[in-house]
Amino acid sequence: MPEIHVAKIxxxxxxxxxxxxSGETEIGVFHWGGQFYAYENLCLHQGGPACEGVMMHxxxxxxAPDRTFQGQRFSKDEMHFVCPWHGYEYDxxxxxxxxxxKLKLRSFEVVRRGEDIYVVAD
Amino acid sequence: MDxxxxxxxxxxxxxxxxxxxxANAAKQAKQRGYHRFPIVDVDSHHYETEAIDEILEYMDDxxxxxxxxxxxxxxxxxxxxxxVGGVGYQxxxxxxxxxxxxxxEKTPKDRHRDIHLAMRWMDxxxxxxxxxxxxxxxxxxxxxxxEVEVALARAYxxxxxxxxxxxxxxxxxxxxxxxxxxxxxxxMVQEFGGTKxxxxxxxxxxxYRPVHHNSYMKTYALLEEMNLPLAFHAxxxxxxQTVGMMNKFISVHALGFVFYNMVHLANWITNGxxxxxPKLKVLWVESGLAWVPFMMQRFDNExxxxxxxxxxxxxxxxxxxxxxxxxxxxxxxxxxxxLEQTFRMLKxxxxxxxxxxxxxxxxxxxxxxxxxxxxxxxxxxxxxGGNAMRLFNLDMPAHKxxxxx
Numbered sequence: 134m135p136e137i138h139v140a141k142i143x144x145x146x147x148x149x150x151x152x153x154x155s156g157e158t159e160i161g162v163f164h165w166g167g168q169f170y171a172y173e174n175l176c177l178h179q180g181g182p183a184c185e186g187v188m189m190h191x192x193x194x195x196x197a198p199d200r201t202f203q204g205q206r207f208s209k210d211e212m213h214f215v216c217p218w219h220g221y222e223y224d225x226x227x228x229x230x231x232x233x234x235k236l237k238l239r240s241f242e243v244v245r246r247g248e249d250i251y252v253v254a255d
Numbered sequence: 256m257d258x259x260x261x262x263x264x265x266x267x268x269x270x271x272x273x274x275x276x277x278a279n280a281a282k283q284a285k286q287r288g289y290h291r292f293p294i295v296d297v298d299s300h301h302y303e304t305e306a307i308d309e310i311l312e313y314m315d316d317x318x319x320x321x322x323x324x325x326x327x328x329x330x331x332x333x334x335x336x337x338x339v340g341g342v343g344y345q346x347x348x349x350x351x352x353x354x355x356x357x358x359x360e361k362t363p364k365d366r367h368r369d370i371h372l373a374m375r376w377m378d379x380x381x382x383x384x385x386x387x388x389x390x391x392x393x394x395x396x397x398x399x400x401x402e403v404e405v406a407l408a409r410a411y412x413x414x415x416x417x418x419x420x421x422x423x424x425x426x427x428x429x430x431x432x433x434x435x436x437x438x439x440x441x442x443m444v445q446e447f448g449g450t451k452x453x454x455x456x457x458x459x460x461x462x463y464r465p466v467h468h469n470s471y472m473k474t475y476a477l478l479e480e481m482n483l484p485l486a487f488h489a490x491x492x493x494x495x496q497t498v499g500m501m502n503k504f505i506s507v508h509a510l511g512f513v514f515y516n517m518v519h520l521a522n523w524i525t526n527g528x529x530x531x532x533p534k535l536k537v538l539w540v541e542s543g544l545a546w547v548p549f550m551m552q553r554f555d556n557e558x559x560x561x562x563x564x565x566x567x568x569x570x571x572x573x574x575x576x577x578x579x580x581x582x583x584x585x586x587x588x589x590x591x592x593x594l595e596q597t598f599r600m601l602k603x604x605x606x607x608x609x610x611x612x613x614x615x616x617x618x619x620x621x622x623x624x625x626x627x628x629x630x631x632x633x634x635x636x637x638x639x640g641g642n643a644m645r646l647f648n649l650d651m652p653a654h655k656x657x658x659x660x
Contacts, residue, residue: 180280
C-alpha cells in the first residue's frame with residue numbers, strides 16, 4: 134500500500150494539520166496531543182471537506198449534584214474538527230461524528246519514519 | 256492568517272473564495288452528470304445589507320432614507336433602522352466559516368458583486384437558474400413601522416431589478432411584498448409584475464397579518480391573472496412569546512422556520528382561498544418537508560368532523576395541499592422510509608422543487624435529491640429543475656439546450 138509523505142515532524146507542530154491526496158482521495162492528518170490521526174477529507178453528511186474546518190473543543194453542560202443546570206464549558210479533553218459546510222463535528226481522536234457515534238470517517242494509518250510522517254493510503 | 260484548508264487549496268482569510276470552498280460540490284456535479292439536465296434552485300440568498308448604500312439610493316421617502324443612512328453610521332452592524340433581526344446564531348459560533356469571511360471575498364469590478372458571487376456558487380454546485388431572495392429582510396415583516404417595510408421593500412425591489420436581474424438571466428427573483436400594507440403589496444405587483452427576471456412574489460412568513468384578510472384578495476386576484484406564483488418564505492422570530500420559551504437556537508430554528516408557514520397554510524386552506532383563487536400557484540419555501548404529512552393528516556382528520564367550519568372546501572385539505580408547491584430545503588433525510596412516504600403524499604414528481612438555500616448554514620446540494628434510492632431518473636430531473644421550469648415558465652438554459660440536442 135502506498136505511503137504518502139505528510140510532513141517533517143519538525144514542521145508539523147502539535148495542534149496543526151495537513152491535507153494530502155492519494156489519487157482522488159484527500160486525507161486530513163491531524164497532530165493532536167502528541168499523536169497523529171488521519172481521516173478521509175469527506176464529510177459523511179453531504180460530502181464537504183470535513184477535515185478543513187475549524188477545530189473546537191466539545192461543548193459540555195455543567196450540572197450540579199442536584200442536577201440543576203449551571204452553565205456550559207469547553208471540554209479539556211475532547212477536541213472536534215467541524216465540517217465547514219454545515220457544522221458536522223468529528224472527534225479528532227476517533228473520527229466519530231459527535232452527533233451520532235455510529236458514524237465514523239474512514240481512517241488511515243499514520244507511520245513515523247525517522248523525522249518524517251507518512252500516511253498509509255489503502 | 257490562513258484558513259485551515261488543504262495544502263493545495265490553501266488560501267488566506269483575505270483570499271476566501273467560494274469556488275474553492277465548494278470544490279467537492281463541483282466534483283459531485285461532474286460525477287452525477289448534472290450537465291445533462293437543467294437544475295433550478297428556487298430558494299437561494301444574497302446579503303442585501305452588503306449593498307445597503309446602493310439600495311438606499313432607490314428609496315423614495317427622503318426622511319426614512321435619511322433615518323436609515325444616519326442609523327447605519329451609528330450602529331455596529333451597519334443596518335440601523337432597517338434591521339429587526341435580533342438575536343440569532345446562524346453561523347454556529349464560527350463553526351460555519353463562510354459567515355465570518357464572506358465579506359472579504361474579492362470580486363472583479365466588471366459586474367455587480369452579488370452576480371459574481373452567485374455565479375461562483377451556482378457553477379460549483381451545478382445550478383443553471385437560481386431564484387434569489389434577501390437575507391436580513393426575511394425578518395422585515397416584524398418591523399414596527401409599516402411605512403419602513405414598504406419603503407425598503409420598494410427600494411430593494413427597484414435596486415434588485417435594475418442592478419442584478421437586468422444583467423444576469425441566470426438569476427431570477429420572487430420580489431418582496433410589504434405584506435403589512437395590503438394596498439402597497441397590490442401596487443408592488445402592478446409595478447414589478449412584468450419586469451425582467453421577476454418570476455413571482457414572496458411574503459416573508461414571520462409576521463402577524465392573517466393571509467385570509469379581505470384586503471389581500473385583490474392582490475391574489477392580480478397574481479392569479481398575471482400567472483405569477485406566490486411564495487411564503489419561512490423565517491423565525493425569537494421575540495415571539497411562544498418561540499421565546501426556547502433557549503437554544505436549534506429549537507428556535509427547527510420550529511420557528513416551520514411555525515409561521517403552518518399558520519399561514521392553515522388559514523389559506525380553511526378559509527377556502529384555493530377555491531377562491533383556483534389558478535393561483537402557491538409555494539411554501541424553506542420549511543423542509545416533514546411538516547407536510549403532519550399538516551395533511553391533522554387537517555384531514557379534523558375536517559371530517561368539523562366540515563361546517565370550512566364550508567368553502569370541496570375536497571380534503573390534503574388534496575388542496577397536493578395542488579401546492581413545496582421547496583425541498585432543509586430536507587430532513589434522517590429516515591428514508593418516512594421521506595419516501597412524504598414524497599408520495601405531496602406528489603413530489605410534480606409539486607416538489609429543489610432549493611439550496613445557499614449560502615446559509617443548512618444548504619442542500621442537488622445530490623440530496625439525485626442520490627435518493629426511491630426516485631427514478633425522471634422524478635429526479637423533475638424535482639431538480641423540470642417542475643420549476645414549468646411553474647415559472649422558464650426557458651431551458653442555452654447550454655442545456657445544446658446538451659439535449
